[in-house]
């Protein structure tokens with residue numbers, strides 16, 4: 001039986017572990033999880049009987065073929081230093097950390113590495129997990145991890161150079177969409193006597209229906225706009241405002257997130273003592 005180790009049990013690791021177990025893609029006995037806080041491990045053991053937990057990362061990776069690194073980018077180097085002597089030639093390292101490149105990881109481990117960016121909406125088995133493998137694979141072993149991720153999401157292989165923007169469009173986007181519609185709700189409340197609950201309910205239902213329509217009917221965003229914003233109508237007035245203001249907003253969103261990525265990447269690269 002191949003074993004799967006998760007180092008770090010935060011928001012994303014929890015989503016992945018719950019998803020793999022809920023869908024039956026993995027069994028509790030196949031998992032070993034380590035994190036810094038003992039109480040979180042006890043909670044996990046109660047939730048998924050049979051799961052093995054460890055407070056020590058080195059102990060956790062022993063005997064595991066797949067090792068998921070689920071800590072924050074700036075913690076990756078320390079975790080790798082701790083587990084490096086225990087990784088085997090056939091270990092498959094899977095990093096979910098933004099801003100940590102395959103080159104960073106390869107400077108510490110010469111085996112199989114996959115970088116992934118999951119998304120919070122895979123908690124409901126939706127969304128896209130971005131994937132990029134290093135060059136150390138035969139195709140079938142790449143498929144194992146893609147199949148596993150496929151139990152909770154769609155899986156999209158992309159070039160590492162596109163990871164940041166693609167992560168904005170798939171993973172950060174969940175927060176962006178929530179932020180956009182939060183503002184829409186606030187405006188609705190400011191300009192009416194609707195309660196927050198009423199306004200939120202309306203937007204939530206409309207958002208869900210719009211996503212369902214786009215997906216189920218496979219119609220484009222532009223077609224959706226033209227179907228609703230008929231010429232000379234009321235929606236058209238609002239769409240014009242959005243089309244004027246939003247290109248600047250979204251260009252700035254991407255510029256700012258890329259800036260942040262670059263900053264963190266530089267710190268990580270320095271931690272790994274790598275040249276640019």
Ligand SMILES: NC(=O)c1ccc[n+]([C@@H]2O[C@H](COP(=O)([O-])OP(=O)(O)OC[C@H]3O[C@@H](n4cnc5c(N)ncnc54)[C@H](OP(=O)(O)O)[C@@H]3O)[C@@H](O)[C@H]2O)c1
Pocket residue numbers: 007008009010011012013034035036037040057070071072073075078079096097098099117118119120171
């Ligand atoms: N949040 C997202 O939507 C998202 C999406 C895609 C990718 N990511 C990536 O996912 C990674 C984790 O993000 P997150 O949101 O899950 O963060 P998080 O909730 O803060 O979880 C990080 C976890 O790492 C643990 N940890 C830190 N240092 C450790 C060490 N030395 N040994 C063992 N465990 C350690 C922490 O343990 P304690 O709790 O015990 O302190 C915590 O459980 C990040 O690298 C991020 O870039 C996040």
